[in-house]
Amino acid sequence: EPEVTQTPSHQVTQMGQEVILRCVPISNHLYFYWYRQILGQKVEFLVSFYNNEISEKSEIFDDQFSVERPDGSNFTLKIRSTKLEDSAMYFCASSGQGAEAFFGQGTRLTVV
Amino acid sequence: GDSVTQMEGPVTLSEEAFLTINCTYTATGYPSLFWYVQYPGEGLQLLLKATKADDKGSNKGFEATYRKETTSFHLEKGSVQVSDSAVYFCALKPAFGGANSKLTFGKGITLSVRP
Numbered sequence: 505e506p507e508v509t510q511t512p513s514h515q516v517t518q519m520g521q522e523v524i525l526r527c528v529p530i531s532n533h534l535y536f537y538w539y540r541q542i543l544g545q546k547v548e549f550l551v552s553f554y555n556n557e558i559s560e561k562s563e564i565f566d567d568q569f570s571v572e573r574p575d576g577s578n579f580t581l582k583i584r585s586t587k588l589e590d591s592a593m594y595f596c597a598s599s600g601q602g603a604e605a606f607f608g609q610g611t612r613l614t615v616v
Numbered sequence: 617g618d619s620v621t622q623m624e625g626p627v628t629l630s631e632e633a634f635l636t637i638n639c640t641y642t643a644t645g646y647p648s649l650f651w652y653v654q655y656p657g658e659g660l661q662l663l664l665k666a667t668k669a670d671d672k673g674s675n676k677g678f679e680a681t682y683r684k685e686t687t688s689f690h691l692e693k694g695s696v697q698v699s700d701s702a703v704y705f706c707a708l709k710p711a712f713g714g715a716n717s718k719l720t721f722g723k724g725i726t727l728s729v730r731p
Contacts (some may be wrong), residue, residue, distance in 0.1 A: 510659075535716035546658070547705060547721040554716045562718075595660060597719075603667055603709055604650040605719060609659035 510608035527596030537597040625725035647708040673676035
């Protein structure tokens with residue numbers, strides 16, 4: 505069964521450093537997303553991406569964040585200068601024409 | 617804006633007990649409704665969905681019915697198992713946002729099932 509894969513599963517970084525979280529969406533999907541879940545809180549939308557453009561972004565997704573689809577398979581989330589409050593589980597998701605989104609296993613980002 | 621409200625948790629049940637997890641929503645029109653499950657150490661998995669009023673989504677013994685009149689999508693299972701222990705999230709996708717519109721999640725509720 506096709507699945508969304510994310511790497512790494514856990515990333516520890518120092519405050520102020522840049523991190524890149526990687527995702528391989530399901531191959532025939534067209535729509536891509538990043539969500540995050542701060543420990544103990546709800547899953548929050550960050551950004552959606554379609555046709556090589558951001559479709560929608562939340563207020564969380566400020567200038568420190570960027571997304572890219574550098575080739576035909578990867579979808580990345582970059583945080584330029586990490587802050588302690590960026591520590592969270594980051595989920596990548598993709599969807600096709602149907603309503604449901606399929607999520608990856610998540611990357612746990614710890615900023616120290 | 618859109619919102620999803622789930623009952624407060626955690627919930628602890630004995631094996632074979634009946635489960636209800638409440639979910640209500642606020643949204644314009646007829647959003648699509650989902651339950652996602654997160655097993656320990658894993659990502660979010662779609663459990664079931666309903667895309668129009670009175671639809672019933674079902675999977676793995678779980679059911680939820682889309683009730684427009686009460687704006688609810690409560691999750692039920694007649695007999696829970698230890699393996700159902702997980703975090704359950706109710707979510708909606710807006711009716712008018714297009715194919716790539718975002719999901720809005722509830723806070724999630726942790727279910728623990730004792731043998």
